[in-house]
Amino acid sequence: MSTFVIDAFDFSRLKEQAEGELSVADLARLASETVDRSGTIKWSLSGGVDKLGHPQLSLSISGQVNLVCQRCLTSMPFQVSSDSKLVLAKDEDAADAIEELLDDEEVDVIVGDAALDVGVLVEDEALLALPVAPKHDVCPGHVPAEVVAAEKVSPFSVLKNLKQ
Numbered sequence: 001m002s003t004f005v006i007d008a009f010d011f012s013r014l015k016e017q018a019e020g021e022l023s024v025a026d027l028a029r030l031a032s033e034t035v036d037r038s039g040t041i042k043w044s045l046s047g048g049v050d051k052l053g054h055p056q057l058s059l060s061i062s063g064q065v066n067l068v069c070q071r072c073l074t075s076m077p078f079q080v081s082s083d084s085k086l087v088l089a090k091d092e093d094a095a096d097a098i099e100e101l102l103d104d105e106e107v108d109v110i111v112g113d114a115a116l117d118v119g120v121l122v123e124d125e126a127l128l129a130l131p132v133a134p135k136h137d138v139c140p141g142h143v144p145a146e147v148v149a150a151e152k153v154s155p156f157s158v159l160k161n162l163k164q
Helices: 008-013 092-102 118-129 145-151 157-163
Strands: 017-023 040-049 055-068 075-089 107-111
Touching (some): 017 118, 040 118, 075 118
Antiparallel strands (some): 017 040, 040 055, 055 075
């Protein structure tokens, strides 16, 4: 995997933008959660500031991975999609203070870095977007209960014919 490293604070201050695509095979932690190593994650990153003037990164990811359905234990495609606002702090204490000041569940506060690996950031976001227990809406080969109930024939229906 080719790394894309940025100075997070400069990237935000200069309102830079970048985008790319990473193979699931190159993202070891994500690949270990999938059935196979196929698929790609597209990402888009832009810098800026939040409403209070804190440096901020906006990260969008999308792509498809293959997970194991926890109901039927077969492979199932899953669309990974996430849009995040990441406010940057100088250190953990500053992150805690900003988190308390913002009091917004939609915004994550992270410790910024002069050498932030965007690939790691994208992989973290993709992992957070995965379901805890992935399941098909309807598993392949599974007959819905309503169909089974409709097809069920009463054992007493034969007796009904004898009465005639």
